[in-house]
Amino acid sequence: MELHVNRANVEALLATPQQLLAEVTAQVFGDALRYCPVDTGQMIASMRMEVRPGVGFVSVGTDHWMYTEYGARPHKIRPRGNYPLRFFWRRIGQIVTPWEVDHPGTPTVAYMRRALYKDRNAFSFGLAPVNAPGFEYPGEKFSGND
Secondary structure (H helix, E strand, C coil): CCCCCCHHHHHHHHHHHHHHHHHHHHHHHHHHHHCCCCCCCCCHCCCCEEECEEEEECCCCCHHHHHHHHCEEEECCCCCCCCCCEEECCCCCCCECCCCCCEECCCCHHHHHHHCCCEEEEEEECCCCCCCCCCCCCEECCCCCC
């Protein structure tokens, strides 16, 4: 078997992994934005994406992201000082000031894991697996079933 290398394409081939990493990171970021539940919009507004050589990051900058991602058990909420809680209760349409609230818990949403573990097809990046039908080396042709 004979393999010919076009030196003009070597630089492009070396850049391909970083470009692929940037594309995958951007897709994960976009999916995380789409899957994230919206109440106040604070979590979506705090999401960031960064790509460095060899690594891509997607992050959420709030202190409550983990309760949305992983859920929370039912629990009591109490004030931190010598004053009652104060909030608008939508169900009754007015401001309430209790000393304690029984929170029912939060269901797991897993928006980030769903985005991260989504099956991504190599063809969506313009890449073909080596055993794809019609993939050929000089002098040999692979049918995809070999």
